[in-house]
Amino acid sequence: MQVVVNALASAAIIAPAAVGFTLTFMLFRYANFAVGAFVMLGAFAAWTVNVTAGLPLWAGGIAALAIGAMTVALSDRLVFRPLQGRTGATLLLVSVALSFVLENVIRFFYGSQIKGFDLPLTGPLMIGDLRITREALAVVTISGIAILSTAALLTLTPIGRALRAVADNTSLADVRGLPVGSIQTVGMIIAGALFGLSGTLVGIDLAIDPGLSWAVTIPIIAAAIFGGLGSPLGAALGALAIGFAEELTVMFLAPAYKGAVGFMVIVVVLLLRPQGLLGVAVDRK
Amino acid sequence: MSLLSLKSVRAGYGSADIIQGVDLNVVPAETVALLGPNGAGKSTLLKAIAGVARVSSGSVTFDGQSLTALSPAERAAAGVAFLPQDRNVFRTLSVAENLAVSAWGCADAAARIEEVLRLLPNLSALMRKPAGRLSGGQRQMVALAMALMARPRILLVDEPTAGLSPRLVGETLDLLLGLAQAGLGILIVEQNARAALTRVQRALILVDGKVVRSGAASDLAAEPDFGRLFFGEAA
Numbered sequence: 001m002q003v004v005v006n007a008l009a010s011a012a013i014i015a016p017a018a019v020g021f022t023l024t025f026m027l028f029r030y031a032n033f034a035v036g037a038f039v040m041l042g043a044f045a046a047w048t049v050n051v052t053a054g055l056p057l058w059a060g061g062i063a064a065l066a067i068g069a070m071t072v073a074l075s076d077r078l079v080f081r082p083l084q085g086r087t088g089a090t091l092l093l094v095s096v097a098l099s100f101v102l103e104n105v106i107r108f109f110y111g112s113q114i115k116g117f118d119l120p121l122t123g124p125l126m127i128g129d130l131r132i133t134r135e136a137l138a139v140v141t142i143s144g145i146a147i148l149s150t151a152a153l154l155t156l157t158p159i160g161r162a163l164r165a166v167a168d169n170t171s172l173a174d175v176r177g178l179p180v181g182s183i184q185t186v187g188m189i190i191a192g193a194l195f196g197l198s199g200t201l202v203g204i205d206l207a208i209d210p211g212l213s214w215a216v217t218i219p220i221i222a223a224a225i226f227g228g229l230g231s232p233l234g235a236a237l238g239a240l241a242i243g244f245a246e247e248l249t250v251m252f253l254a255p256a257y258k259g260a261v262g263f264m265v266i267v268v269v270l271l272l273r274p275q276g277l278l279g280v281a282v283d284r285k
Numbered sequence: 286m287s288l289l290s291l292k293s294v295r296a297g298y299g300s301a302d303i304i305q306g307v308d309l310n311v312v313p314a315e316t317v318a319l320l321g322p323n324g325a326g327k328s329t330l331l332k333a334i335a336g337v338a339r340v341s342s343g344s345v346t347f348d349g350q351s352l353t354a355l356s357p358a359e360r361a362a363a364g365v366a367f368l369p370q371d372r373n374v375f376r377t378l379s380v381a382e383n384l385a386v387s388a389w390g391c392a393d394a395a396a397r398i399e400e401v402l403r404l405l406p407n408l409s410a411l412m413r414k415p416a417g418r419l420s421g422g423q424r425q426m427v428a429l430a431m432a433l434m435a436r437p438r439i440l441l442v443d444e445p446t447a448g449l450s451p452r453l454v455g456e457t458l459d460l461l462l463g464l465a466q467a468g469l470g471i472l473i474v475e476q477n478a479r480a481a482l483t484r485v486q487r488a489l490i491l492v493d494g495k496v497v498r499s500g501a502a503s504d505l506a507a508e509p510d511f512g513r514l515f516f517g518e519a520a
Contacts, residue, residue: 158389161386164377165378168375168378171337172369174337174356174358175335175357175360176432176435177362177387178386
C-alpha cells in the first residue's frame with residue numbers, strides 16, 4: 001500500500017507537465033524536449049518568491065504558473081512559430097537546444113548549488129502502517145485539481161472545444177473562422193502554466209538545481225507517450241504508470257535504476273503499442 | 286450585382302499555377318457548377334476563393350470587397366463558407382461540439398444551432414456522437430451544418446456527393462438547391478456532372494485550369510457530344 005501512496009505522489013509531480021506536453025503535441029505535432037527546462041524554470045520562480053522574497057509557497061506557485069506560461073508563450077512566438085512547417089525532427093532538435101539555453105541562463109543567474117523551498121517541518125500522517133507526508137498529500141491534491149480543471153476546460157468551455165478543434169484539423173478550423181493563431185497561443189499559455197505547476201510540485205519533493213531539467217524530461221515524455229500523444233487523459237494515466245514503475249524499481253531493484261524507467265517505458269510502448277494507451281493509430285503519409 | 290467575382294485569376298500551390306486565368310461570377314440565390322475532368326483545377330479554384338490555395342494574380346472580390354489579402358478565417362467571417370471534400374468535420378469532437386465551435390465568436394450560438402437543426406433535422410439524433418464515427422452521408426450533413434453556422438452568403442462546396450449512394454446524391458444536391466432558393470449563392474464542384482446539370486442554373490467547364498465552356502446548365506446538358514468533349518466519356 002505504501003508503494004501506491006509513493007507512486008501517486010511521484011505521478012502527481014509529473015502529471016501536469018505530461019498533460020502540458022501532450023497539449024503542445026496536439027496543437028503543433030512535435031515533441032518539445034524543452035519541457036523539463038520549463039519545469040525547472042517554474043521551480044526556480046517558485047523558489048525565488050518563496051525563499052528570496054520570503055513569501056508563502058502558494059505565492060511562489062502562482063509565480064511559477066505565470067513564468068511558465070510566459071516563457072512557453074514567448075518561446076512559441078520567437079522560436080517555434082517562425083519554424084512552423086519544418087519537420088517534427090527539426091523542431092525536436094530546436095527544443096533540445098532551447099532546453100540547454102534555458103538551463104544555462106538559470107545556471108548563470110542562480111549558480112549550480114542545490115536549493116530547496118522554505119517549508120515548515122511537519123510530521124507525517126500515519127494511517128495504520130501507512131506513512132503519508134503532508135507535502136505528498138498537498139502535491140497529490142493540487143495535481144488532481146489541476147488535471148481535472150484542465151480536463152473540464154478542454155471539454156466544457158468554448159476555448160477548450162476550440163483548442164481540440166484546432167488540434168484535430170488546423171486547416172478546417174481556419175476555414176470555419178476560428179482564430180487559429182490566438183487559440184494556439186492560449187494552448188501554449190495553458191501548457192506553460194502546467195509546466196510551472198509541475199515545477200513547484202517537483203521542488204517540494206526534490207532538490208532544485210539546473211540539472212533538474214533533464215531529470216524530469218524523460219519521465220514526463222514517457223508518461224505522455226505511454227498515455228498516447230495527443231490524449232490529456234492518457235498523459236495523466238501515463239504519469240500514474242511511470243510513478244508505479246519507478247516505485248516498483250526502487251522496491252525491487254535499486255533507487256539508482258529509477259531514472260532508467262522512463263527510457264524503458266518509451267522503448268516498450270513504441271515497440272508494442274506506438275499509439276500508447278489512449279492514442280489513436282494514424283497512417284504515416 | 287455579383288456576389289462573388291473572379292477576374293483573370295491564376296492560382297495554385299507553391300510556385301505552380303494550376304488555375305490559368307479564370308473569370309467567374311455568382312449572384313445571390315444562384316447555383317453554379319464547376320465541372321470538368323480530374324485534375325482540371327476545380328477544387329483548387331474553390332480553395333483559392335476560400336484562401337486555402339495561393340492566388341498569384343487576378344482579383345477575387347466578394348460583395349465588392351477584395352478577398353485577396355484576407356485569411357481563410359477572415360473570408361469566413363465576411364460570409365464565404367468553404368466545404369472541403371475530405372476531412373470536413375472535426376472527427377474527435379461530437380456533432381454538437383462541431384456545430385458549437387463553428388459558431389466561434391457568435392453570441393447567439395444556441396439560436397444558430399436550432400436554426401441549422403430546423404434545416405437538417407436528421408442531425409438532432411446524432412448530436413452526441415463523435416463526428417469521426419458517422420457514415421459518409423451523415424458526415425457531409427454535419428459539414429454542411431457547420432458551414433451554415435456562420436450564416437454565410439455564399440457556399441463553396443467541393444464534391445459533396447463523393448462516395449454517397451445514388452439516393453443520397455440526389456438528396457444532397459436538392460438540399461443545396463433549397464439553400465440557394467433561400468438566397469444563398471452556391472458554387473459547387475461536382476463529379477456527377479449529369480446530376481448537377483439537372484439541378485444548377487449555370488455551369489462552367491474547366492479543363493487544364495481554363496474555362497473552356499460556360500452557360501446555362503440546360504444548354505450544356507443538351508449538347509449531344511457533351512460527355513465526349515469534356516469528360517472523355519464513350520460516344
